[in-house]
Amino acid sequence: MASEEMEQLVRREYTQGFVTDIESDTMPPGLDENTIAFISKKKGEPEWMLEWRLKAYHQWLKMTSPSWAHLDYPPIDYQAISYYSAPKKDEDRPQSLDEVDPKLLETYEKLGIPLHERAALAGVAVDAVFDSVSVTTTFKDKLAEAGVIFCSISEAIRDYPELIKQYLGSVVPAADNYFAALNSAVFTDGSFVFVPEGVTCPMELSTYFRINAANTGQFERTLIICEKQAQVSYLEGCTAPQRDENQLHAAVVELVALEDAYIKYSTVQNWYPGDEDGKGGIYNFVTKRGDCRGDRSRISWTQVETGSAITWKYPSCVLRGRDSIGEFYSVAVTNGRQQADTGTKMIHIGEGTRSSIISKGISAGRSNQSYRGLVKIGPRAKGARNFTQCDSLLIGDQCGAHTFPYQEIGNSSATVEHEATTSKIGEDQLFYCQSRGISEEDAVSMIVNGFCKDVFQELPMEFAVEAEALLNVTLEGAVG
Amino acid sequence: MLEVKDLHVTVEGKEILKGLSLTIQPGEVHAIMGPNGAGKSTLSAVIAGKDGYEVTSGTITFEGKDVLEMDIEERACAGLLLGFQYPVEIPGVKNIYLLKAALNAQRAARGEDEMPAPDFMKLVREKIKFMKMDSSFLQRAVNEGFSGGEKKRNEILQMLLLQPKLAMLDEIDSGLDIDAMKVVADGVNSLRDANRAILMVTHYQRLLDHIVPDVVHVLVDGRIVKTGGKELALELESRGYEWVLEESAA
Ligand SMILES: Nc1ncnc2c1ncn2[C@@H]1O[C@H](COP(=O)(O)OP(=O)(O)OP(=O)(O)O)[C@@H](O)[C@H]1O
Ligand SMILES: [Mg+2]
Numbered sequence: 001m002a003s004e005e006m007e008q009l010v011r012r013e014y015t016q017g018f019v020t021d022i023e024s025d026t027m028p029p030g031l032d033e034n035t036i037a038f039i040s041k042k043k044g045e046p047e048w049m050l051e052w053r054l055k056a057y058h059q060w061l062k063m064t065s066p067s068w069a070h071l072d073y074p075p076i077d078y079q080a081i082s083y084y085s086a087p088k089k090d091e092d093r094p095q096s097l098d099e100v101d102p103k104l105l106e107t108y109e110k111l112g113i114p115l116h117e118r119a120a121l122a123g124v125a126v127d128a129v130f131d132s133v134s135v136t137t138t139f140k141d142k143l144a145e146a147g148v149i150f151c152s153i154s155e156a157i158r159d160y161p162e163l164i165k166q167y168l169g170s171v172v173p174a175a176d177n178y179f180a181a182l183n184s185a186v187f188t189d190g191s192f193v194f195v196p197e198g199v200t201c202p203m204e205l206s207t208y209f210r211i212n213a214a215n216t217g218q219f220e221r222t223l224i225i226c227e228k229q230a231q232v233s234y235l236e237g238c239t240a241p242q243r244d245e246n247q248l249h250a251a252v253v254e255l256v257a258l259e260d261a262y263i264k265y266s267t268v269q270n271w272y273p274g275d276e277d278g279k280g281g282i283y284n285f286v287t288k289r290g291d292c293r294g295d296r297s298r299i300s301w302t303q304v305e306t307g308s309a310i311t312w313k314y315p316s317c318v319l320r321g322r323d324s325i326g327e328f329y330s331v332a333v334t335n336g337r338q339q340a341d342t343g344t345k346m347i348h349i350g351e352g353t354r355s356s357i358i359s360k361g362i363s364a365g366r367s368n369q370s371y372r373g374l375v376k377i378g379p380r381a382k383g384a385r386n387f388t389q390c391d392s393l394l395i396g397d398q399c400g401a402h403t404f405p406y407q408e409i410g411n412s413s414a415t416v417e418h419e420a421t422t423s424k425i426g427e428d429q430l431f432y433c434q435s436r437g438i439s440e441e442d443a444v445s446m447i448v449n450g451f452c453k454d455v456f457q458e459l460p461m462e463f464a465v466e467a468e469a470l471l472n473v474t475l476e477g478a479v480g
Numbered sequence: 481m482l483e484v485k486d487l488h489v490t491v492e493g494k495e496i497l498k499g500l501s502l503t504i505q506p507g508e509v510h511a512i513m514g515p516n517g518a519g520k521s522t523l524s525a526v527i528a529g530k531d532g533y534e535v536t537s538g539t540i541t542f543e544g545k546d547v548l549e550m551d552i553e554e555r556a557c558a559g560l561l562l563g564f565q566y567p568v569e570i571p572g573v574k575n576i577y578l579l580k581a582a583l584n585a586q587r588a589a590r591g592e593d594e595m596p597a598p599d600f601m602k603l604v605r606e607k608i609k610f611m612k613m614d615s616s617f618l619q620r621a622v623n624e625g626f627s628g629g630e631k632k633r634n635e636i637l638q639m640l641l642l643q644p645k646l647a648m649l650d651e652i653d654s655g656l657d658i659d660a661m662k663v664v665a666d667g668v669n670s671l672r673d674a675n676r677a678i679l680m681v682t683h684y685q686r687l688l689d690h691i692v693p694d695v696v697h698v699l700v701d702g703r704i705v706k707t708g709g710k711e712l713a714l715e716l717e718s719r720g721y722e723w724v725l726e727e728s729a730a
Contacts, residue, residue: 427531428568435528436582436638437556437589446581450572450621 027084033057036185039084043154043188046161056174056184063178066312073283073310073339076248083186083219146202148232149194153221156192163194167225171254171291171318179250179285179312183219187252190220195230195261204460206235222253226261228294233264233460250285259294259321266459267303268467269311281309281338288315292324292353300327301344302458304467309338314372316345319353319381326355329455331467334367334399343372343404348381348414357388360452363399370402377414384414392422393451395444481506481677482527482560482646487538489519489526489702496522498702499538504646509678511688511713514699515721520681521565523699524648528562529555542646556582557589559645563635563652565681570622575634578622579604579641586642607640610670612663628655636667647671648679653687665690685717698724 027038036057040050065076143150149160157164174184195201226232255263269284290299301315317326328344346355355375363369375386392401403420425447433443449456449468456464482504489497496519504510512520526533527540529552540547542560550558570578584594595603608615611633623631632652639647652664668678668691680691688696688710696712697704700721705728706712716724 426568429570431530431552432564432568432570433578433582434552435530435556435562436578436642437553437586438578438581439553439585440551442581442585446573446577447570450570453572 027082029082030079031081031083031186035083039186039188042084043157045154045157048161048165049157052169052174053185056181057186059175060178060181060185063175063181065178076283078182081248084188142202147196147199148201149192150205151192153187153190153192153223156223160192160194163225164192164223167223167254167256168221169254171256171289172252172287177287180252180287183221183250183252183287187219187221190222190251191224191234192222193224193232193234195226195232197227197258198229199227200230201232204233204235218247218249218251220251220253222251223256224254224263224265225256226258226263226297228259228261230258231262234266235460236265236267236269247281248283248285251287253286253288253315255290255299257290257292257294257297257299257321257324260296261294262298262300263290264300264302264460265290265315267301267305269303269305283309284311284313286311286313288313289318290316290326291318292321292326292350294324295321295350296323296325297321298325298327300325300329300458302327302329302455303331304455304459305330305332305340305342311338311340311342313340313342314344316347317355318347318349319355319384320349321353322350323352323354324350325353327458328355328357328359329458330359331362331452331455332360332369333362333364334369335364336367337365338367340368341370341372343370343374345374346376346386348375348377348384348386351380351382351384353381353384355384355386357386357390358454359388359390360455361390361392361401362395362448362451363392363401364395366398368400368402370404372404372406374406374408375416376408377411377416379410381411382413384411386414386416388416388418388420389454390418390420391451392420393448394422394424395448397424481543482679483539483541484523484527485539485541487523487526487540488536489522490534490536491522491532495536496533496702497526500699500703502697502704504677504679506645506677507672507674508694509672509680509691510695510697511680511682511693512697512699512704513682513713513716514697518699519702520699521650524562524650524679524681527555527560527648528552553585554589556642556644557586561639561642561644561647563632563639563647563649565650565654567623567626567631567635569624569626571624573622574618575620575622576604576618579618579638582638583641604641607637610640611637611667613637629657629660632656632664633660633667636664639671640667643671643676645675646677646679648681650681651683652680653682653684661686661690685713688713700725700728 027035033054036053037050040053169184172180174181193205224232224234255265257263288301290301292299299317303315305311315328319326326346330342332340332342334340343359344357346357348355357373359371359373361369361371369392371390373388373390375388377384388405390403390405392403394401401422405418405420407416409416425444429447430440430443433446434440438446456467459467484500484502487497487500488495500523512523514520522533526535527547529550535548542558545558547555580600583600587593587595604618605615608618613633617630617634623634626634632655635652647668649668653661656664665687671678680687680693682688693710693713696708696710698706698716698721706724
């Protein structure tokens, strides 16, 4: 098959681009101490939280934006961004779906997220973020019965200050990196999960993030804590409407797993990638880190990344506890002019810690993708083990895939294995399928899904189906 | 049913088929033999629609339709099916999934509904048993880690399921042990009926002992230089290709 045909095959329109017309209570663009005070006040935060934010802000002022990633984008004007936006009537927020703005429900409908159905059918508790404020939280009672706290981070700051003081910033310190510092100063919402000792969260927790108001950056902050022997599976899914202005997104996610705890964090990310020339997409600069603080604890990141104009993201695990386990399973698809620099960091500190990394990158169109993985074995990490497998699949001949594995081994008893492959989508494979009667488009999706299988099987069931569908949409396009 | 007329095919600027003609009637089994590099695989690949071959002149028609105008999958759905000399591996895609997708794609092309899952399973079990393959092959990734002989059996398994009108088998006998040869031949023979035809490429008489051809062609340097009955294969086996060349040159 000729390469232009290949290109056509993977070109597609963003199907989830539309803007819902809900009046926003938006602050004028700009960032200074007053902005931060406004956000903090708007959220009804205590004084110590404002101080925490301001401290982060002052640290951020002294930092510069990282330049080492394999990305190319114009400098971001942080004074041109609006840092607060909430649907109106913040005070009397809806208590149930019936009270939710029908327009919002319609938006979810268009996105293929029939909230009520999905929640009821799949037994998923949904904390939906529309712009920066949680709109609806369901299944709270059932969770409360089990002793699980699942609420917005703003509520948590008001209602569980001790937990917040203890854990917020304990995994990703405010000064960790440029975007984390910015987030710490201006975050407006996100989720908080606390699973107490010995409790397995009775349902999968899910949040859908959307970015809607024009010119608004969104800065979520998510904190998940599992006490001893507690378990939780958290699902995060994202889509955004089509627009012209590049939008900055700088989230921070912190996970804390104590002894024998298990946190599984899955993401399907499908933000607007920009048009064919890369105009108008989302900039996604995320800091995600899990701390396996307790012995035998386990943190597992699974991600399917198909959106954004620019992605800069390295979900990481700090393996502090003895025999703790970190896992990273990733599928990243880039198309058009998307750029992604993603990967993971596994920091082995404790004895007998293990980590595995499976990364599948698919590049199509003129996109560029880099895998950047750090495996660091500290001096005390006796017998630590890592296995990394990093495969890239190229569709067409104008895209790129790069692999940057970094290893720092400070203990000679550690075993670190790395396997990497790069292949072009096999014309022979395509011909084989097509010569059985399968259309080109179905054949591509079949081969790509096969390529991603190791990762998809790590996703919760209903998410796996969604991810496959998303992949098909992403790579779908005009055969002929 | 298949008519190839004066076919000229070029690969990367080099002419491989140089005016090849061939007619196959329903119910017939044709064998094509010939030295390495003569263009045998090229012929079946061009009929199946593989990219990279330029047809500079000549025609291919199948049941009155212009094959060269059809997409690869259209050809398959019309009943032209190629059994590969070297079947490719497709990691992560279950064999049964490929079978199901192929069968349903072909049914859709005929305007039929998808085959209900229980019926499909029943059919597959029957066919895989016929091919004396373990059912675990259904759950494995397509051809991945299959031995040479297992790959060939898998090709025939697909044929049994898809029931092509014209099955083209490129060196289906290579890499088969004696028992497997028998199983593969039984599979192919079960496809034989008055409405179907088979085109086999082979180097050895051994296969033709099991699948007895009606017509044998000798393909040398891009042309069919001699055509005969099944006894021609025996003669080639004992005398080689030299005499055919001399005869055709004369
Ligand atoms: N992609 C290609 N590029 C260059 N030459 C090619 C290509 N494909 C086929 N050829 C050449 O075309 C000629 C015919 O090849 P073909 O595979 O059809 O032969 P064959 O008759 O099937 O031989 P064998 O008996 O060895 O299988 C060979 O000389 C081969 O090298
Ligand atoms: Mg050949």
